[in-house]
Amino acid sequence: MLDKKKRKEDLQKLLLECKSYDEFLRKAFSYLQKENKIFNYSELARRGGFPSRSYVRQLILGQKHITWHSLEGICQAFDLTGLSKKYFIVLWEISNIKNKEKKIKYHSKLAGLTKQIQGKKTQIDTSMYELEDWPLIYASLGSEQEGASLVNIQQRSKLDLKQCVLILKLLEEKGVARQVNSHYFPISNHIALNELGGDQFFKKYFIKKLEALKKRAEKYFTSEQDLFFQSTTCIPLKKIKQFRQDLRELLLEYIDTIESADGDTTVSLLVSMYEN
Structure with missing residues (x-):
């Protein structure tokens, strides 16, 4: 029997190969049966919180359609979380759309989610955060295909030329950017780094950015171009970790x-986001 992480990876890969949500249900159920010979409709119903195994069986066989009420349970039954869950929901939404233009829009959503799921897992030397303006330069590099000139980079980052050149040299040394003739190129359109909570370089960088944000708020609090947002809400303690992951993925999707x-x-x- 596979460990949970490998099973989730296999199901995610299978999901990306499927053209419809019902195709995924059939193939995922078959995969789980092969992986565990005693796996059946009753076990799937239990995992999803469904009272009847027959209802789940009808969903898998395509005799019934998933409704909004059963969607969450199905995701839970197949352990679809984060981006995989979003992808499955969009597949389900597409099955209910008749309008051609709207369907194209939702297929574009799938493409964006696929890009996030299959995104390059870039390893970088986090000591780069000692030079705190490097994310500014990296964001100014343009696309992997087109890149950007030094003039473009300086205009976008609003840093002086000497600082731009210094950081570009560092990015090249660390292998996250390359120079071809007069243009600079990123290794990926944007880098998403995971689990930096314990990294001391990132911690120092984040605190510096908080201090800079405080000064900016004092000066530009009423600016129409800046956003200063705060909210406090009540949630189940046991779900904090999941909400943290969901928020991160929402932000990545928005940035994309x-x-x-x-x-x-x-x-x-x-x-x-933190517990009070």
Whole structure:
């Protein structure tokens, strides 16, 4: 029997190969049966919190359609979380759409989610955070295909030329950017780093950015271009870890949506969620 992590990876890979949600249900159920010979409809119903095994059987066989009420349970039954859950829900939504233009829009959503799921797992030397402006330069590099000139980079980052050159040299040394003739290219359109909570370089960088944010708020609090947002809400303690992951994925998805390789400025998001 496979460990849970490998099983989730296999199901995620299977999900990306499927053209419809019902195709995934059939193939995922078959996969789980092969992986565990005693796995059956009753076990699937138990995992999803369904009172009847026959209802789950009808869903898998395509005799019934998933409703909003059963969608959450199905995701739970197949252990679909985070981006995998979002992908499955969009597949389900597409099955209910008749309008051609709307369908194209949702297929575009799938493409964006696929990009996030299959995104490059980039390993970088976090000591780069000692030079705190490097994310500004990296964000100014343009696309992997087009890159950006030194003039473009300076205009977008608003740093002086000497600082731009210094950071570009560091990015090249660390292998996250390359220079071809007069242009610089990123290794990926954007880098998403996981689990930096214990990294001392990132911790120092984050605290510096908080201090800079405090000064900016004092000066630009009423600016229409800046956003200063705060909210406090009540949630189940046991779900904090899941909500943290969900929020991170929402932010990554949003950044992926607004990012423009030919933009003319950069913006920074500094987010924190914590238990009071």
